[in-house]
Amino acid sequence: MTARDRILSAIRATLGPGKPPAQIAAEAAALLDDPDAARPRLAAPGLPDAFAQKAAALGTSIDRIGSMAEVPRAMARYLDAHGLPPRFAMQPAPELAALDWSGLAPHPGTAPDEPAALGLALHGIAESGSLVIHSGPDNPILMAFLPLHHVVLLREATLLPHLEDYAARLSAEAAPRNAILITGPSGTTDIEGSYVRGAHGPGFLHVILIAEPG
């Protein structure tokens, strides 16, 4: 007998033959009825304010702008404020490449000690101040982890109230290889419980929140 057979038959011997899958699925879904009873309220009325409040509490800095066209200026502002060079890694997404980057030097690919990178979030989650990114041809995962400064564009129109709202989309779409919720800059409390930023991932997380879609 294989290990698989041994494990499954030991479980069957204890639990019996089991219910029809449809019935199990219905029971599982019922466990999540009335989600509001078991999740936190939003921090503020309106998704952008709720998101911004949560994200700021986690040490994420926020810049709220009106449109995509303002992104290069917002990026330049951030790099300047942190004394960073105009060269930065940029996610190879068409909507970013389409912007006017004169005066700045975005490049594809991320060096092991990349100072800063700019990427695009698929969603923001208001409940927790989390950003959602998915792996794919135009989104290398390492770009969100190698740089010291991670700058993320987030459109207000893509904000979702709660984690469940994102989960519903994840099972509806074909789930990507990596789906990542980023909630604040990388940190650790492993030495005497004292909080230090930038353990392995970015020490700085900056969100550029865009009011109008593209």
Add this chain to the structure above:
Amino acid sequence: MTAPFKAPFKNRARAALADPVLKIAIDRTTGNAERKRAAALAAFPEFETARARGRAIKDHVIAHLGHYLELFERNATARGAQVHWAADDAEARAIVTRICLAADAKLVTRAKSMLGEEIGLPHALADAGIERVETDLAEHIIQLAGEAPSHIIWPAMHRTREQVAELFKAGHQPPPAAEDPATMVQSARRVLREKFLSADIGISGANFLVADTGATCTVTNEGNAELTTTPPRIHIVTAGIEKLVPSTAHAFALLRLLVRSATGGEMTQYTTFHAGPRRPGDADGPEEMHIVLVDNGRSRMLADEFREMLRCIRCGACMNHCVVYRQIGGHAYGGTYPGPMGAVLTPVLDGLAASRDLPNACTMNGRCAEVCPVGIPLPTLLRAWRRRSWREGLEPGSLRAGIGIWAQVARRPRLYRLATRIGLPLMRLFGKGGWIARLPLAGGWTDHRDLPRPAARSFMDQYRAQQKARK
């Protein structure tokens, strides 16, 4: 891991109690954890409802475990992952080692996983001649120290910053420039970054196995899991079969409980779902993903009175709130898992004969059950182990004889009252104020804490006197 205990539990506990630096280290971390959890719960009035739901989700999965295992296997396979099954720790080690050797791996990075510790993966990799680099900062510290984790969330919590500085000075090239945590974290970031990018294989655990998507989920605050699993050619996941959840939404419901109970945060900085290897066109990611589903005693727990322990989501709240853990720390327990949850699990993993002291080293104050986010009745389970130990004749003769004598006396009310009338005044002779600091034959108790000084007269004597006065 069925590591032989180095010394009897009592000796380990005594050594831990005599270590003042250890006590400072434990207090700093568990005190912080307790305060932060309390604050997180105060800000989440829905916690009790969420907890009842979390418990119901775990019970639902446990009741249909076979169904969910097969569903997960089917969906993970459809995403291109290779699913392996291991009935015990030896099989799990063999599977992981075989994958590493077949890939001719020289360097393996590992993101913290208690299951990996449970199955003895660190030793197995060393035995196979493979360099293993722990990437979680705390695991990095204890790897430099050659130690095992002392806590399931903060594995290096027994080390003070001064001790960490010594380890980094010897283990980092060049050594960190200063001893403050920020400088030391920077040093580890620099040293480990090279390893992340040159590893052949990355090994992680899983906080959840999502049945309907076939994804495994890791949560970290450092970002080391993604740096461990993305650059290497192969990603291996080792996970216990109790980690299943029906869907991503169920994982989130449990995540809300897990993070608040563990660190007092609301979400970990990085919550990542891994569904199979790199897809065609993907910018990065591993070419192969292997998932090892490990039983190692879990299907046995399902069949006996320890089934509720399969609900455990490994948050560590029980140990942070345990009066015993907070005195002796994690290493004294001698198993992979310390604290109350460890005292329930270690007899499953290492056998009751080798670990019967653990269920006995509990005051039954019930705090662990109060804070458990999935309502595991830990004191009840510990009592079940005590009962079994008695039934199987594992308790020493002196204890059996002592309890036998007590039972004889307790079943004879006159004799019992006589004994208390003689005993109470004698005990009171040793007391100062409300407490007894030293008592002959009771050094095991009074060496490390005081005993309450008993009342001058027994309850029965006081009751009678009161009844008489009323008439």
